[in-house]
Amino acid sequence: MKLRLGLPKGSLQEATFQLFKQAGFNLTVRSRSYFPAVNDPELEVVLMRAQEIPRYVNDGVLDAGLSGLDWIMENEADVVEVADLVYAKNTSNPIRLVIAVANDSDINTVYDLKGKRIATELVRVTQNYLKRYGVEAYVEYSYGATEVKVPHLVDAIADITETGSSLKANNLREIATVLQSTTKLHANKVAWQDPWKREKLQSIAVLLQGALRARSKVGLKMNVPQEKLKELLDVLPAMKQPTIAQLVQSDWLAVETILEERLVRELIPLLKKAGAQDIIEYPLTKVIP
Secondary structure: OOEEEEEEEOOOHHHHHHHHHHHOOOEEOOOOOOOOEEOOOOEEEEEEEOOOHHHHHHHOOOOEEEEEHHHHHHOOOOOEEEEEEOOOOOOOOOEEEEEEEEOOOOOOOHHHHOOOEEEEOOHHHHHHHHHHOOOOOEEEEOOOOHHHHOOOOOOEEEEEEOOOHHHHHOOEEEEEEEEEEOEEEEEOHHHHHOHHHHHHHHHHHHHHHHHHHHOOEEEEEEEEEHHHHHHHHOOOOOOOOOEEEEOOOOOEEEEEEEEEHHHHHHHHHHHHHOOOEEEEEEEOOOOOO
């Protein structure tokens, strides 16, 4: 049996391939090919635009796929969310769909958009957002270069932003956040009822989420004299409790722990001061709770 899986082609492709590699799935694709080879005979992978994946999953052409919540909502796809995967093109943060206007525009709130023209790729999502506020505006589909259309062609845009830097570079300011979106591993409802496909998808989800969880953490190993252990533990954070082992024929202990990478820079000097020696920091591939 095979699970037919849709993966995003384009801006999110490289980040997705890196995530799958970290999870243990090696994907290779030839130029212009839409069918990558994968080192799992139970998977059939198809590359396509993230915008289209939820529609094909909804219709059963794909068993499952990876696409943003924004595109699931835009396609009004009735699918099963298998896993929330917080990663994007450049960061590990959620992306946002925001409404933006020119810096010198007199539009300051969503209510000021009444009767205005808005360009976006996410027409349904934007229309539904405006409807919640009782605002009637003309929302048109943008085929690209959305940011440069303000203010000469449209009054505002609804566009995806990851860091906000592109909006600022185009002299735009945000007036509202329509939604926050993360990548979703989602499945067709019929496929999800198949025991084999469900188990396969759940296994993939565990590996992908484990890989993402590992990205913010590192492992630390160190040796410490027995009499310094309490002092060391007072400054040493851990996911649960550190692993402690007696060194052979010695009154020294080996201590190992997993912690947030952002803590390491300030922590290592404190560990050294507390008596730790032979401190080793190492990267993690997966963290499965």
